[in-house]
Amino acid sequence: MTNSKKIREKLTIASATLLQVTNVAATETPDDAWNIGTAVLFYSESDGRVSAIEPVISGTKEYKDGDIINLKAVFDSLTGATPTGAHASSIEQTFTNPSGEKPYTVAPGELPLDDTFLDTRVALSGSWNTDIIDEYSRIIIGGNISNEYDYSSLGVSANFLRDFNNRNTTFSAALGLSSDTIEPSGGVPTPFANMKVAGTGTNRDGADESKTISDIMFGITQVINRRTLMQFNLGFSETSGYMTDPYKIITVIDAAGLPTTSLAIDDLPYVYENRPDSRSRQTFFWKTVHHLTEDVINVSYRYHTDDWGIDSHTIDFHYRYELDNGSYLQPHLRYYTQSAADFFVTSLTENEAATATVSDYASADYRLGEFVTNTIGLKYAMPVGKNSEFSVRAEVISQIQNDVGTPVGDQANHDLTPDLDSFIVQFGYEFYFDQ
Amino acid sequence: MYKIFLLLSLLLLSACTTVQPWDKDLLAKPSMALVPNEIDNALDEHIYFSKEASMGGQGVGGGGCGCN
């Protein structure tokens, strides 16, 4: 027995004892039954930031005529606090909540977070996969709808796939269209207008805004050899409409790097951000799936570029390590790096804030900054009885923000682009439901 | 970037051997799907989309045993 086989056996025994695996005979998956996948994800960020619980349920059924239907529901319950875009300062800072009625203060040296943000989201999606054209082609029609208290989205997609070359090659072409509407709490803010002191009005008066996203994607999947499959995709996306975050602000600093005090009556030293109303994105994606003697490697690379100046690279790697009784361990590594948007700033000077118009763009939203995200995770899955599987996975996500620009005065005493650590744990159970 | 895509696609198509239908046993395994854990994938995509400025890219693909 080779060393690797010994390790595999040891791990199988260890995990079996830990989770009391019952003996499994891989049986035939039942026809005419719904394949149901359920999972619940717990997400938690460091430093009192966002936490979320996300239950998911997904059902797939294959019909005798070859059609496949999928229905999925995802619930998102978010709590916690999220950065507003204002940065930490050596003085105590006061902000106003989105409705304009309540103030909240942030201690010196602390990152300003808005915790009035509580969110529950429901998303439903469905797809119909059919070979109605001919035996070498498939069409997948999809639809999705999601809703939260201030945001709703409706989308449709159509995917066409065709096999060639004794089904060793597949070409795909897809179209997607989505329409999102936002009704921000307290109203849509005026770009670069000041946040006002609580109880004095808001500079937020628009009712709602919307945006449309159109996507087109071309792909090739190619069987390389008996053990290897590769996929290449090229995607183009155009978004048009309101993309500004109506809750994000930017600190206006004076010459000393502190929040400015030369303000109109009832104004606070923070202005609302503004983003362009169009965005063109292109993505290039490459994935390889390779079967070793027993294990499987799944690795992908994605390059993203857009006209906001954001370039990113993503490498995603999964290694499925097969254990002896049909269970497996799957380590996961992900590396992500992005460049900041052209209009990403950590603050604005008094002059910049005063002269900015609706055709200027600026945002201090950390998600548009320059950073690296590293993820490391591990999943364990085991068969349970006939045709069911239980799984658990845990991941650590570490986002490391790079400094952008040169700090002014007091700004040098604070981290203007703080890092973010998050942790996820997910439990999953998949089974067949016979009608 | 489109030139790279085209070049790689052509390289890919010319470099591979045609795999016979009876040799697709490994490719037929669920572990060899392009996206073997769809729920994990969807949840992850949602997390990263909420925390980063990029999204998508994966699309839908072929592969597997190519039966039928």
Next chain:
Amino acid sequence: MNLLKLLKLILLILVINIPVYADYPLAPKFQLPTEDGVLSSSELSGKLIYIDFWASWCRPCKKSFPWMIAMKEKFKNHPFEIIAINLDKDKALAEKFIASQNINFPVAFDPEARVAELYGVEGMPSSYLIDQQGKLRIRYTGFWNKSKNEKEKTISQLLKKH
């Protein structure tokens, strides 16, 4: 390859399941091990034969078994044979599936796909109808619910012709 054959090949690729052979070539002869002996194609001469190439990892292959079992039962009083040729590299996987079905026809094992290659198998499953003169009449690639009735009719017709 002459123009007619080329056109027929293009048509084959583009159109739903036109698997007819242009000039009914002789079906390749073979000899393969079965569960409990050897099966030789010469034993089957004079009968209408349905050969099905399958594997346990191929879902539509497995789905076709209930239909094949029903066909063998329906035409049991006719000179009609079904032979399922298994292409699994691991025989144990094939045997597990065989044990779960009530198969009423012989299953032969071709793990190195030599006979599959002889027959020019291009997809899984692939089935061939060989007439009573030993000539290849039709090839079906894949298994489709919607073509079950049409296949049954063809078998019926070929049985009548003789």
